[in-house]
Amino acid sequence: MSSLKNLSIQGKLLIVYISITGLMLAIAFTSITSFNLKSSKKNIISDLNVVADIVAESTAASLAFSDAESAGNNLRLLKSHESVIFACIRTSGNKVFAEYNLDVNNIFICDDFEGRENIIIHSGYVDLFKPVFLDDQPIGRLQIKASLSELTERTVRSAQISLAIFVGLMLVTVLISRRIMRFITDPITSLKDLAQSVSRNKDYSLRMEKTTDDEVGVLIGSFNNMLDQIQNRDGALIEEKEKAEALAESAKSYALKTEIMNMDLENEISERARIEDELQELNETLEDKVNERTSKLKELNEKIGDIARSAGMAEVASGVLHNVGNVLNSVNVSTSVIREHVRKSKAESLGRVVMMLEKNKNNLAEFISEDDKGKQIPRFLSLLSEQLNAEKESLNNELDELASNIEHIKNVISMQQSYAGSYGVREKVVLSDLVEDALKINLQGMNRHGIKVVKNYKDIKKLYVDKHKILQIIINLISNAKYALVDSLNTEKKIILNISDDNDMVRLEVKDTGIGIEENDIRHLFEYGFKKRRGGHGFGLHHSAIVANELGGSVSVISDGLGKGACFVLLLPYDKQVTT
Amino acid sequence: MNKLSFILLNCFLLILVSMSWCASVHADLNREYQLKAAYLLNFARFIYWPEQVIKTADNFNICVIGESPFDDSLDKISNKKIKNKKIKIIYSKSYIEGNQCHIIYISKTKNNEHKDIIKKIGDSVVLTVSDIDGFALDGGMIGFVRIKNKIKFEINVDKSIKSNIKYRSQLLEVAETLR
Structure with missing residues (x-):
């Protein structure tokens, strides 16, 4: 059986x-x-x-x-x-x-x-x-x-x-049976051969054509479906296998790395042992060195503070000097114009006429009426008079300009002097006044580059602060906005200044339509030494942030990216006990 | 024993032997006619009797003409039937016309008259049987003959056909001679 x-x-x-x-x-x-x-x-x-x-x-x-x-x-x-x-x-x-x-x-x-x-x-x-x-x-x-x-x-x-x-x-x-049976057995035999082929070659893409709808047809359909599933699973398995192999490979490399690391570790341990020995020796002198280093660091810190403060002051001074320089430039131009006017003055021609008249003072009437040159003198004098009047007018204008420029220099310097003396002293200030002073310092440059300033000042309470520190921050922010607009190709060059407050904080926004800031740069913008502008020294914003922080406030920035402008926000706290 | 006694004894023995022989001969004759009586019955059975002949008769008549040699042998078969007709044995010293006989046995005692009787019977539907020698040759239908000490019979077929007597083939097969 x-x-x-x-x-x-x-x-x-x-x-x-x-x-x-x-x-x-x-x-x-x-x-x-x-x-x-x-x-x-x-x-x-x-x-x-x-x-x-x-x-x-x-x-x-x-x-x-x-x-x-x-x-x-x-x-x-x-x-x-x-x-x-x-x-x-x-x-x-x-x-x-x-x-x-x-x-x-x-x-x-x-x-x-x-x-x-x-x-x-x-x-x-x-x-x-x-x-x-x-x-x-x-x-x-x-x-x-x-x-x-x-x-x-x-x-x-x-x-x-x-x-x-x-x-x-x-x-x-x-x-006859063999012939008839072939109708039954042939599809089954084919299915068997296919199954053996699939089993032997692991080729799950093979399929058998379904020619009948009887039990064998159903069997073939089911077998094909099964192959579909196996093929899918096989694909997934291969993928998983590859992943596993990759994992194994990485594990192997990791093991290798671990081995290397172990070796390194061993080396390090031995090195540490050696260092520990050395440390043992050094330990005795370490305390002294630490103290020494600490004092050095303290000194360095103070120096850095000084440097930052100096930098702030330098920023102000730089702004002042820049303005003064600009004005001086105008003064220089005015002086040159005046000098040119004077150099080209027709006063010399008048001297030659006077000498001619002196020479012919005896026959003056005859000379004026008879001599060819003498005949032209009245007309010449008339023209000369007109020319001299014109020169006088021009020189007067240039001198007015010169006087105005010198007045501006005087104002700037006196303002700077007023700040210079107040460093470290807290006093009641109006924020908008500080903003205006800062604008004045940068005014010349902004005018020259056609930068418009839009002001939205809310009437807020006075602040009780070190106004010099605040001014440093505001000058830095306005100066940065100016440079951002100068470097920008945007046709509309505009700085928008917003002042607002709530119960606790005062908010100053310095917004420009300049070159904008890349997203990656925003993170590093307040780091020490980070600079994007040629000629920048890389600690302006860093110092501003530190100073704002010292005052209990903050400086932050918002930008939609390159070419889309930027908005710097200075937040300062009210000192409730002293603010009015 | 004296001479007379011897003669008397011999005579007695002679008489005894003679009587014994006589008895034996009589017994043989008796047996022969018992057989012939049976044969007569069987002849009747192996003949296709015309319906008319049987229908008109009350009995199946077997007539014995002359002195009967059968003793009571024929009477013994009279209880049998032929064609559903009871057998009747009719003994007659001579042939009497008008007797409705189906079979006529002519005894040997009518040895000189048998031809006349046959003539008288003519072509009537009557089976004529006799053990007179040459009976079948003399115009009779069935004649008994003794062959090798066995009783056989001869059949005169022509005469029988004339008299409208038809035999069954089996009878003809066992017949000794057909004439």
Whole structure:
């Protein structure tokens, strides 16, 4: 049975076909043979009955007239019937009247058939007993013994033929079955081959075409779906495997690095050990060195504070000097213009006319009326007078300008002086005044570059602060805004100054439409030494932030990026006890 | 033993043997006619009797003409039936016309008259049987003959056909001679 289990489906189907067909054919042939056998027996017996009837009939006279010879002759007629091997007649008195024996050895005897059945079938032969009647009166009894060997032979022959047909039909069945089975087994075999191919080559992209909608078709569809899922999972697995390999690789490299780090660590440990030894030595002197360093750092800190303060002052001074420089430039221009006017003055020509008149003072009338040069003098004097008036007017203007510029210088310097003396002193100030002072310091530069200033000042309370520190911050913010606008290609160059407050804080916004600030730069904008502008020193905003922080406030910046301007916000706290 | 006694004894023995022989001969004759009586019955059975002949008669008549050699053998078969007609045995010293006989047995005692009787019967539907020698040749229908100590019979088919007597083939098969 186990070998049957492992048989291919085709083999199993073939066995089923052959078994069923064989069984059916065997039943059919057995039935036919059995029927033939019975039918033949019946025919033989029927024939024998007919023959017996004839013989009995013909023998009746022999019996009636005790003519045994005639009866014997009648029985010998049975010779024509090959199957009859013996026949006899007994009288009604049960005496043997006549016999016919085909066998020369007379092995058969006439049976005493009293009480026997008419037909007795033995193996190989049959006995038929027939009474002989004369006018309905039994006058004797006929016995015919017929061999069934012919029937047996015929049956054997029939069985042989049946067997041959059986074998032939089985062969035909096998051939037809194989052909029919291919409809069933071919798709299954293909599916099996595909499954083996998939299993062997791990190629999950293979598919089988679905040609039918029967169970096999459904199986193929399901198998294809399964392959889809496996393919997807395989892809995911490969991906995961690659990741795992990458992870392993990185783990390996990490291990290598760790090893190296370990080695480094070991080296470091040994180095540390060495350093610890050294430290041990140095430890004793360390405290002194720390103290020394601390004092040095303190000094340095103070220096830095001074530097920053100086820087702030320098910023103010720089602003002042820049303004003064600008004004001086105008002064210089005015001076040059005046000098040029003076150099090109027609006053020399007047001197030459005076000398000409001096030379001809004796005949002055004649000279003016007669001489060619003398004739032109009145006209010349008239023109000269006009020229000198014009020069005078021009010089007056230049001198006014000069005086104005010198006045401005004086104001700036006096303002600077007013701040210079107040460093470190807290006093009540109006923020907008400080903003205005800062604007004045930068005014010249802004005018020259066509920068407009928009002011939105809210009327706020006075602040009680060190105004110099605040001014430094505001000058720095306005100065930065100015440079941002100068460097910008934007046509609208504008600084917007907003002053507002709430309960606790005062807010000053210095907004420009200049070059803007990159997002990355915003983070570093207040770091010491960070500078984006050529000529900047990198600590202006840093110092402003520190100073604002010292005052309890802050400086912050907002910019949407390059080319989109910037807005610096200075927040300062009210000192509630002293603000009014 | 004296001479007379011896002669008397011999005579007695002779008489005894003679009586024994006589008895044996009588017994043989008796058996022969028992058989012939049975044969007469069987002849009736193996003949296709015309319906008319059977229908018009009350019995199936077997007539014995002359001295009957059958003793009571024929009477013994009279309880049988032929064609559903009871057998009737009619004994007659001579042939009497008008007797409705189906079978006429002519005894040997009518050895010289049998031809006349046959003539008188003519072509009537009557089976004529006799054990007179040459009876079938003399115009009779069935004549008993003894062959090899067996009783056989001869059939005169032509005469029988003339008299409208038809035999079953089986009878003809067992007949010794057909004429």
